[in-house]
Amino acid sequence: MRIGMGLNSSTNTETLRYMAQLGVQxxxxxxxxxxxxxxxxxxxxxxxxxxRVNEFGLTLxxxxxxxxxxxxxxxxxxxxxxxxxxxxxxxxxxxxxxGIPMYTMSWRYPRFYRTGHVDIGFGAQGTAFDAxxxxxxxxxxxxxxxxxAWECLQTWVKTATPVAEEYGVRLGLxxxxxxxxxxxxxxxxxxxxxxxxxxxxxxxxxxxxLLLCQGSFSQFAGADQDNGESIYDMIEYxxxxxxxxxxxxxxxxxxxPKFNETFINKGYVDMYRAMRIYAExxxxxxxxxDHAVGTIGDTDWGHRARAYSNGYIQSLIETVTDTSLYxxx
Amino acid sequence: xxxxxxxxxxxxxxVLQTAVQYGIKNILVYGGPGTRHMKFQEYVTLRMRIExxxxxxxxxxxxxxxxxxxxxxxxxxPKQDELIEDLLxxxxxxxxxGIPIYGYNWxxxxxxxxxxxxxxxxxxxxxYQYDWENDRRPKTFGEDMDExxxxxxxxYWIKAVTPVAEEVGMRCGIHPEDPPVPQRGGVPGLFRNMAAFKRLVExxxxxxxxxxxxxxxxxxxxxxxxxxxxxYFAxxxxxxxxxxxxxxxxxPAFNxxxxxxxxxxMKKAMRTYRDSGFTGxxxxxxxxxxxxxxxxxxxxxxxxxxxxxxxxxxxVIESVKKEVEYGGPVDMSAAGKGASS
Numbered sequence: 001m002r003i004g005m006g007l008n009s010s011t012n013t014e015t016l017r018y019m020a021q022l023g024v025q026x027x028x029x030x031x032x033x034x035x036x037x038x039x040x041x042x043x044x045x046x047x048x049x050x051x052r053v054n055e056f057g058l059t060l061x062x063x064x065x066x067x068x069x070x071x072x073x074x075x076x077x078x079x080x081x082x083x084x085x086x087x088x089x090x091x092x093x094x095x096x097x098x099g100i101p102m103y104t105m106s107w108r109y110p111r112f113y114r115t116g117h118v119d120i121g122f123g124a125q126g127t128a129f130d131a132x133x134x135x136x137x138x139x140x141x142x143x144x145x146x147x148x149a150w151e152c153l154q155t156w157v158k159t160a161t162p163v164a165e166e167y168g169v170r171l172g173l174x175x176x177x178x179x180x181x182x183x184x185x186x187x188x189x190x191x192x193x194x195x196x197x198x199x200x201x202x203x204x205x206x207x208x209x210l211l212l213c214q215g216s217f218s219q220f221a222g223a224d225q226d227n228g229e230s231i232y233d234m235i236e237y238x239x240x241x242x243x244x245x246x247x248x249x250x251x252x253x254x255x256x257p258k259f260n261e262t263f264i265n266k267g268y269v270d271m272y273r274a275m276r277i278y279a280e281x282x283x284x285x286x287x288x289x290d291h292a293v294g295t296i297g298d299t300d301w302g303h304r305a306r307a308y309s310n311g312y313i314q315s316l317i318e319t320v321t322d323t324s325l326y327x328x329x
Numbered sequence: 330x331x332x333x334x335x336x337x338x339x340x341x342x343x344v345l346q347t348a349v350q351y352g353i354k355n356i357l358v359y360g361g362p363g364t365r366h367m368k369f370q371e372y373v374t375l376r377m378r379i380e381x382x383x384x385x386x387x388x389x390x391x392x393x394x395x396x397x398x399x400x401x402x403x404x405x406x407p408k409q410d411e412l413i414e415d416l417l418x419x420x421x422x423x424x425x426x427g428i429p430i431y432g433y434n435w436x437x438x439x440x441x442x443x444x445x446x447x448x449x450x451x452x453x454x455x456x457y458q459y460d461w462e463n464d465r466r467p468k469t470f471g472e473d474m475d476e477x478x479x480x481x482x483x484x485y486w487i488k489a490v491t492p493v494a495e496e497v498g499m500r501c502g503i504h505p506e507d508p509p510v511p512q513r514g515g516v517p518g519l520f521r522n523m524a525a526f527k528r529l530v531e532x533x534x535x536x537x538x539x540x541x542x543x544x545x546x547x548x549x550x551x552x553x554x555x556x557x558x559x560x561y562f563a564x565x566x567x568x569x570x571x572x573x574x575x576x577x578x579x580x581p582a583f584n585x586x587x588x589x590x591x592x593x594x595m596k597k598a599m600r601t602y603r604d605s606g607f608t609g610x611x612x613x614x615x616x617x618x619x620x621x622x623x624x625x626x627x628x629x630x631x632x633x634x635x636x637x638x639x640x641x642x643x644x645v646i647e648s649v650k651k652e653v654e655y656g657g658p659v660d661m662s663a664a665g666k667g668a669s670s
Contacts, residue, residue: 017450023450122350
């Protein structure tokens with residue numbers, strides 16, 4: 001088990017240098033600034049991206065999400081489905097050719113959102129979601145049934161996974177966040193335990209896997225109950241089957257329909273217990289801090305809040321496994 | 330066992346609000362007895378300011394020993410009694426103001442380092458390297474000071490201060506010599522090894538005659554076992570609080586490190602405190618200087634570097650407490666057995 005960190009829409013020097021100092025072993029670039037050429041990402045641009053990370057002594061382990069307009073018809077069954085499917089599969093080939101071992105994405109359209117922020121203590125801020133406030137307009141101008149949405153996902157998994165295997169890439173899907181069944185008129189699929197089990201059964205391969213956003217899984221209805229489908233049960237289920245690429249290790253106050261994000265060690269999830277489950281089931285991926293809470297004097301990106309989460313995660317990995325991340329003892 | 334953070338001066342709003350937001354409830358303030366002679370009312374005001382943020386003023390740390398005006402206390406000079414009387418007034422003022430702990434040192438040369446070391450990713454840790462064969466440093470006081478005389482003066486002080494500390498309910502304890510070397514500039518480093526601390530705590534057998542346990546410095550002591558020292562002093566309730574930082578090696582050559590990249594196994598250290606019945610607090614102490622970091626109004630290291638250490642400390646405290654009910658860490662040799670891959 002290793003320590004990772006992600007950076008969104010950028011490869012800025014300050015943050016990569018910050019990661020190098022904190023000992024980050026796996027870098028994740030979310031929606032990196034790669035130009036979209038004819039609907040695809042080209043090999044030359046991906047190699048350049050990888051080299052940019054290498055310059056800091058860091059390793060680019062995963063790319064998380066392409067630009068949404070490369071894949072919204074693919075996810076939501078639009079008229080350009082076939083074209084986007086073909087371009088995304090070619091993009092996967094290029095990611096593999098560039099030597100980047102993981103590609104993950106949120107299988108949802110529209111993407112991540114919240115309805116506001118709340119005070120999580122003494123002026124610190126966490127994002128919040130309240131289904132009563134949620135009010136997305138219809139974002140697609142075509143009809144999409146739930147059955148058709150599943151067909152789209154199945155086609156993607158069955159088409160892309162063998163290509164990914166051939167090119168040495170593991171694919172992982174991120175749950176919908178917030179995990180609710182319909183947003184903006186688009187039926188979402190990956191909002192509960194059952195549908196994730198169904199996802200990994202579409203194609204039996206370690207390359208058809210999950211980006212286990214533990215934050216989002218913790219927000220699933222019932223994840224806080226001792227009902228056989230708790231957050232701890234879900235982690236165990238997917239790790240045991242070797243279907244987790246890496247983990248967004250963040251904490252929340254509760255589940256849908258109303259929750260907020262909070263400090264990593266202050267939510268309802270017992271992070272120590274969670275970390276034990278990854279270790280006990282032989283997880284060999286990495287953990288990253290994901291969203292930063294807002295604290296006084298911090299940068300927009302949250303360099304302070306992320307340093308705290310990163311240090312906390314490092315200590316949990318090391319204490320649970322009784323090893324050193326850096327072979328220090 | 331809880332995290333604590335150390336600040337300079339009154340603590341601006343930003344640093345106190347940071348502490349309370351991150352759940353670091355215990356505040357240590359650098360200061361205490363010395364030439365400036367802070368008064369009772371000032372200590373009360375300081376405590377109330379910190380409490381107004383939802384925090385606790387858990388300790389004051391400083392030391393009059395590097396202050397030239399107090400050197401007769403350290404070396405047993407002619408003004409020894411007069412100065413001790415002055416110091417005891419200050420100690421009483423602190424205790425009566427509700428300060429529970431006072432950590433100080435016995436280092437007339439203060440602490441010392443030499444060349445810093447570039448550590449991970451361009452960050453910088455303090456370093457110490459010394460060539461003992463070619464010691465050309467000037468004598469601090471123009472001559473070699475006598476170690477026996479210093480011990481006599483220390484004993485005199487401990488016997489004077491401990492009853493006062495007990496009376497006002499404020500524990501007092503001494504920080505080790507940093508770097509822990511036999512002498513610097515002709516001044517013996519009294520607290521450079523385990524034997525010296527055993528001797529200290531036996532001068533007066535009281536919880537109020539204790540140790541400011543800088544684990545970093547204890548880790549730098551040549552020939553000593555850090556876990557044995559933690560166990561010995563923590564189990565005797567001689568540890569007031571801990572400076573939880575890590576180093577690459579021992580004197581005379583070492584450098585400071587990130588909290589989990591030094592030679593000390595911090596998990597094992599924390600388990601040792603737990604098993605020894607320790608219930609005090611942990612500060613990050615010195616942190617590496619990180620590029621692009623913002624200044625923190627405290628010891629070495631900016632906000633980012635310090636919050637990294639604080640996150641690590643919070644996690645390792647939580648983990649070693651919780652692992653008890655599981656019977657210890659996960660047995661990794663058995664992990665993943667039965668997995669489908």
